[in-house]
Amino acid sequence: MLHEKLSMIYDNVLRRNPGETEFHQAVREVLESIGPVLGKHPEYAESKIIERICEPERQIIFRVPWEDDRGEVHINRGFRVEFNSALGPYKGGLRFHPSVYLGIVKFLGFEQIFKNSLTGLPIGGGKGGSDFDPKGRSQREIMRFCQSFMTELYRHIGEHTDVPAGDIGVGGREVGYLFGQYKRITNRYESGVITGKGLSYGGAQVRTEATGYGCAFFVEEMLKARGTSFDGRRVVISGSGNVAVYTIEKIQQLGGVVVACSDSSGYVVDDKGIDLDLLKQVKEVERLRVDVYAERRGGGASFVPARSVWEVPCEVAMPSATQNEITGRDAELLVRGGCIAVGEGANMPTMPEGIKVFQEAGVAFGPGKAANAGGVATSALEMQQNASRDSWTFEFSERRLQEIMRDIHARCLSTADEYGMPGNYVAGANIDGFKRVADAMLALGLI
Numbered sequence: 001m002l003h004e005k006l007s008m009i010y011d012n013v014l015r016r017n018p019g020e021t022e023f024h025q026a027v028r029e030v031l032e033s034i035g036p037v038l039g040k041h042p043e044y045a046e047s048k049i050i051e052r053i054c055e056p057e058r059q060i061i062f063r064v065p066w067e068d069d070r071g072e073v074h075i076n077r078g079f080r081v082e083f084n085s086a087l088g089p090y091k092g093g094l095r096f097h098p099s100v101y102l103g104i105v106k107f108l109g110f111e112q113i114f115k116n117s118l119t120g121l122p123i124g125g126g127k128g129g130s131d132f133d134p135k136g137r138s139q140r141e142i143m144r145f146c147q148s149f150m151t152e153l154y155r156h157i158g159e160h161t162d163v164p165a166g167d168i169g170v171g172g173r174e175v176g177y178l179f180g181q182y183k184r185i186t187n188r189y190e191s192g193v194i195t196g197k198g199l200s201y202g203g204a205q206v207r208t209e210a211t212g213y214g215c216a217f218f219v220e221e222m223l224k225a226r227g228t229s230f231d232g233r234r235v236v237i238s239g240s241g242n243v244a245v246y247t248i249e250k251i252q253q254l255g256g257v258v259v260a261c262s263d264s265s266g267y268v269v270d271d272k273g274i275d276l277d278l279l280k281q282v283k284e285v286e287r288l289r290v291d292v293y294a295e296r297r298g299g300g301a302s303f304v305p306a307r308s309v310w311e312v313p314c315e316v317a318m319p320s321a322t323q324n325e326i327t328g329r330d331a332e333l334l335v336r337g338g339c340i341a342v343g344e345g346a347n348m349p350t351m352p353e354g355i356k357v358f359q360e361a362g363v364a365f366g367p368g369k370a371a372n373a374g375g376v377a378t379s380a381l382e383m384q385q386n387a388s389r390d391s392w393t394f395e396f397s398e399r400r401l402q403e404i405m406r407d408i409h410a411r412c413l414s415t416a417d418e419y420g421m422p423g424n425y426v427a428g429a430n431i432d433g434f435k436r437v438a439d440a441m442l443a444l445g446l447i
């Protein structure tokens with residue numbers, strides 16, 4: 001239920017942003033949490049902080065023309081939404097996926113404001129991408145697309161202005177092509193303009209692993225708060241991309257047994273525990289589908305096409321693919337199957353009905369804003385290393401990441417307690433993330 005004032009703000013968001021359903025959903029979730037804050041802080045309402053936060057500072061939409069290997073011309077649409085720079089330069093990834101449109105970019109950019117605030121690091125919120133579909137494209141086509149995309153984007157970004165990174169469909173290879181084109185156009189070796197770079201040209205240790213590792217650390221903290229751990233627990237993960245793979249790696253190191261993962265073609269179940277070397281070979285090196293994993297693994301592993309991985313019973317669920325992948329029904333199935341904790345590696349993967357089911361059943365539910373913040377936090381550490389022309393060791397970087405995740409977990413819990421919602425990580429993350437941005441916006445005046 002929304003507080004009356006917030007309900008009017010939400011209606012206005014619906015009216016001003018027609019058809020952008022994912023953005024509406026993300027705004028509503030934050031507004032539902034911050035009602036109690038307005039009671040304590042009337043100055044936020046007086047300065048219209050919430051209305052201002054819901055309106056991006058700048059939205060850029062551009063044409064991306066490129067030529068495929070046969071010489072055929074394609075036109076895609078590029079986006080960059082620079083949402084909020086109260087805490088630092090806009091920061092957030094680029095997503096290349098055919099489902100991308102303004103509503104997706106705005107939902108991701110809006111979430112990013114609070115997530116970045118929660119890390120405690122000096123980064124604002126933004127997001128971008130394109131409706132380009134990288135699937136089935138050759139390396140040269142990917143490079144030409146990235147070069148064309150950056151030929152427009154470069155004028156809007158900079159290490160002190162706006163710092164993109166990867167997301168779905170944008171990994172180390174794409175970041176390399178994007179950075180190369182930026183460097184060529186501007187004639188500047190401005191390492192801090194993009195994060196997720198390769199280690200040979202300004203990348204940071206642990207950035208590749210950070211979102212997955214961080215999410216596993218966050219869930220480890222949630223389990224610890226309940227007097228338990230990952231040890232011997234049965235875990236299911238959706239996706240098999242960057243976040244999923246490194247979530248699996250860390251959970252295995254923490255003693256959990258990951259028995260299923262997926263991609264958009266279906267899922268694999270492997271009761272002995274996913275063989276991570278094989279999964280990396282199939283997905284990261286050869287860029288094939290998960291059925292090939294089951295085929296090569298043999299002995300007990302099976303592929304189930306076109307179904308949801310959430311029908312596999314588990315004690316811990318780690319959605320790490322995309323938005324709105326856990327419905328209310330999936331959540332009920334998971335609870336009935338014995339699920340005690342959920343850590344969102346993806347952004348907004350659980351639908352509002354699903355969150356309700358988990359919370360009512362007493363499942364420890366870590367929302368993406370908090371649980372997957374390790375990726376952007378390590379990006380901020382990459383910016384820090386680039387600015388000081390330094391590079392840290394893997395061990396030191398991982399320790400920093402773990403400290404950041406523990407701190408986020410502790411602040412979510414203490415904020416939820418302070419506002420009378422003990423154990424509610426959604427409220428804790430939204431309120432804590434919101435307050436830091438709101439205070440900075442108040443201090444900066446009406447801009």
Ligand code: NDP
Binds near residue numbers: 240244
């Ligand atoms: P990748 O592109 O590396 O992997 C995405 C995975 O999710 C793939 O297995 C993909 O399958 C699957 N997937 C994507 N879209 C769909 C869909 N519509 N239906 C079913 N499966 C789908 O992306 P990342 O691992 O980087 O990102 C995963 C999630 O984590 C996203 O929500 C992203 O916003 C979030 N995230 C990522 C961060 C990062 O550092 N990379 C940081 C914080 C959050 P297929 O290949 O078949 O499409």
